[in-house]
Amino acid sequence: MKKSDISNISNAESVERAEESVRSSVQPSGKFGGKADRLFGADPAGLDESARGIVVLVIVGVAVGLLSGMFGIGGGTVIVPALVWLGLTQRNAAATSMLAIVPTSISGVISYATCGNVDWLAALLLFCGMFVGGQIGSWLLSRLPELVLRWIFVVFLVFVVFNQISFVPSRDQHIAMSALTGVCLVLLGVVIGILAGLLGIGGGALAVPALSMLFGASDLIARGTSLLAMFPNSITTSVANLKRKLVHVKAALIIGLVAAVTAPFGTWIAGAVSPRVGSILFACYLCVLLIRSLFVAVKATRSARASS
Secondary structure, eight states: OOHHHHHHHHHHHHHHHHHHHHHHHTSOOSTTTTSOBTTTBSOOTTOOOSHHHHHHHHHHHHHHHHHHHHHSOOSHHHHHHHHHHTTOOHHHHHHHHHHHHHHHHHHHHHHHHTTTOOOHHHHHHHHHHHHHHHHHHHHHHTTSOHHHHHHHHHHHHHHHHHHHHHOOOOSSOOOOOOHHHHHHHHHHHHHHHHHHHHHTOOSHHHHHHHHHHHHOOOHHHHHHHHHHHHHHHHHHHHHHHHHTTOOOHHHHHHHHHHHHHHHHHHHHHHHHSOHHHHHHHHHHHHHHHHHHHHHHHHHHHHHHHHHO
């Protein structure tokens, strides 16, 4: 064999080793990194998947389960900031949150339904609207800039905090169903679905006060109905997000399964406190999130202006 042939083979092997090194370097690092998920492809890179990161995911799951049971929310207002803090982008965090909400909401629905605090027809009408809105929100999620998503999240939190402070629901009222009520529930579902797909929330933070203020539901029925409408919408929106490769599947499963275990305890707490106390607790929780989200949004805005 000629020296030139040997040299060419050696060069080809060197190039192949270099390409393999590059492919390895772009795989997600940490406990779960290195291999692509068989069903959904590789998870989005950036998440801290060390032992510390896994512990944080478990703690988030515990908190989300309690809050979901107490307030009838999916927990996206906790999951999204936590995942961003662990290294995901706002877009990937929002998509991952939607998948984590699926097992969380199922567990919460079972807890509320066993006590008779679910309006099944209202939940069905809400879901019909949320299905359409969720697809729109998922489409917008893949196209809007990160900075815009952060500020939409801040505005949303301001709106919900104001509603919680200004309104105290009853505990013995039900939704009076009519044709007009049904149409309005579907329209409400469209709005909630868009925000859910866009922000990575289940929509309970908007659905619960809306069901009480606009449709006369008690605080417990509003929470149970919200969770029931939430979980099929979370599934359909998550399917769209998975197709767009936006979801960190393993992180979503860790948070969601842990939350499903703790959600019944939150439901028990919700029934043990008065509606006024429940509204105050929810408002305080949202204020903490609002302060943090506002700080992050302002910081991101300054960074964007400095780089432009």
